[in-house]
């Protein structure tokens with residue numbers, strides 16, 4: 001689905017800040033940002049892109065079973081992640097590496113997940129409530145809705161205190177729009193008026209299937225049918241992503257009910273390292289999106305307002321160091337112990353499973369003894 | 372939007388505001404007056420009483436389901452509970468099973484203990500993915516850092532002459548899934564205690580309620596104590612052959628045991644109570660004594676809980692067996708139209724036929 005007349009864009013593809021028309025309502029949110037926050041947006045986008053490239057390399061070198069690239073979607077993720085407040089709960093799909101980093105996840109955990117040493121990798125409680133990746137498309141939309149329902153039962157929102165009132169944001173893709181779970185989540189959240197934002201990264205493809213197969217109307221218009229306000233943004237504009245998400249999350253936390261944001265973006269890389277996008281999309285399409293790159297437009301804007309060249313070189317250096325650190329630590333990831341297979345299937349004792357673990361350990365030991 | 376406004380109008384949950392994501396075992400409105408004595412009541416009422424007690428004991432216990440509010444559920448198991456606890460603790464949900472289970476998962480992450488009612492056995496499948504891929508795996512995915520105290524109540528089984536999808540026994544699908552616990556009471560007393568234990572469990576528990584037994588009365592010992600949730604139990608002793616089952620099958624097995632006794636065969640009856648995990652110790656001990664085992668269930672026999680028990684007992688008690696373990700189950704056909712259900716469901720005669728076959732070896 002292409003842009004519509006309603007698409008909110010603050011920063012044009014060539015890096016010029018709009019000041020007229022609809023964007024006026026969002027500009028104050030940007031004007032309030034400190035210089036260091038504006039720098040942070042840039043830094044996060046650059047670092048996570050470098051991380052993404054590094055992880056793809058590690059996959060090619062056989063260090064990872066699979067890689068899931070996020071390149072091209074940095075603005076949608078970094079802007080929305082910074083719009084969330086510390087107390088908010090964020091439920092990702094599996095491509096939200098930048099959101100993970102912003103919330104304080106050591107992104108080596110994502111490497112571990114795709115290397116095959118864990119199904120999880122971090123504790124949401126230690127990661128500013130950034131929940132685990134969920135691979136079954138749209139399942140997490142219901143977990144987010146249930147969590148948000150819990151917030152309403154606890155009356156932990158709509159007290160007029162944005163610094164403590166809680167809200168939830170759930171990330172999903174354009175393909176997830178077709179799943180029953182997403183539609184049930186929209187129904188539940190509308191019925192119970194939960195404080196939550198549905199944040200769709202419409203990267204235009206669900207593996208090889210274009211968004212036009214998922215929907216004949218722009219995705220954000222679907223929300224209206226559920227009684228949920230929907231809005232479409234230029235997802236490659238980090239300022240729009242931040243401002244629109246901040247406004248909608250705060251409206252939800254203030255008791256305004258659920259909100260729906262469609263961020264138009266593009267998956268520059270393959271779906272995963274196992275995918276070959278040349279089989280289903282044209283180079284012309286790809287190039288049209290490269291021209292709308294989220295980082296270069298933001299860099300242009302920062303330079304136009306006088307950001308120093310040393311800032312940009314410092315960020316580039318930090319990104320290199322970050323990648324080097326990831327590379328080094330990836331080589332040191334230990335294999336998991338057998339405990340991981342058995343010990344947390346149940347949280348209470350399970351004799352049959354304990355016996356199976358014991359059997360496996362003694363079987364392995366006997367094999368070791370025989371060789 | 373009456374549904375929304377009634378939900379919101381109910382105000383806050385007493386005791387909830389102070390405690391957000393934390394403790395699961397928070398007292399609600401002071402310690403509940405412990406009911407005492409033995410009361411004769413039907414199973415539906417016993418489950419209702421157990422739910423009520425659990426809700427009084429812990430303010431984090433909430434009920435979710437279709438038509439469970441003013442109506443009290445299509446089987447009236449939740450009757451009166453919304454009036455007593457309010458619409459914020461007894462939630463009439465939108466009509467979507469995946470939504471119910473998926474929301475219960477998110478609520479568990481927030482510290483709530485949801486009891487989800489599935490209206491009928493055959494309608495659990497829209498929630499199958501959330502149960503098997505999410506609920507069952509969530510604690511494992513989190514390496515123990517998140518617990519999933521969610522109970523799924525499933526009225527199951529035949530004998531009520533209902534239309535398609537209303538008489539099924541889908542236990543095996545869930546017993547096959549690591550991470551879930553499955554139990555099924557056969558008496559009002561067990562129903563009263565087991566529902567409370569299921570709610571107290573920090574693992575997801577599927578609670579299979581034999582709907583044909585809902586209206587049958589039995590003594591409930593309110594001042595008694597709970598037997599371990601996952602213990603199987605010898606409920607009638609005998610020496611020649613062991614028969615076992617769960618839920619509504621127990622009534623059939625006891626009938627068969629009476630009839631067999633009249634014919635001179637001594638039948639020991641075991642109530643499984645727990646389908647996952649299975650408590651094999653009483654079963655193996657019984658088979659060591661009788662040398663014969665008949666496993667009965669309403670579900671189709673192919674790849675079933677019954678087959679699992681037959682295989683395991685064969686492994687554990689091979690040298691004691693005088694006869695192969697025999698299964699008496701529903702047929703490997705969809706549950707038939709109501710006028711055929713008595714042919715599909717194992718009755719006392721089919722149990723006796725199997726007992727005779729076992730005795731003939």
Ligand SMILES: Cc1ncc(C[n+]2csc(CCOP(=O)(O)OP(=O)(O)O)c2C)c(N)n1
Pocket residue numbers: 095135136137172173174175176177203205206207267271
């Ligand atoms: C229920 C389910 N069906 C199929 C898949 C396989 N699959 C993984 S990603 C994907 C495409 C998802 O597209 P979208 O929601 O747009 O997210 P994106 O990958 O573009 O970020 C598919 C079909 C899955 N993970 N879950």
Ligand SMILES: [Mg+2]
Pocket residue numbers: 173174175201202203204205206207
């Ligand atoms: Mg997509």
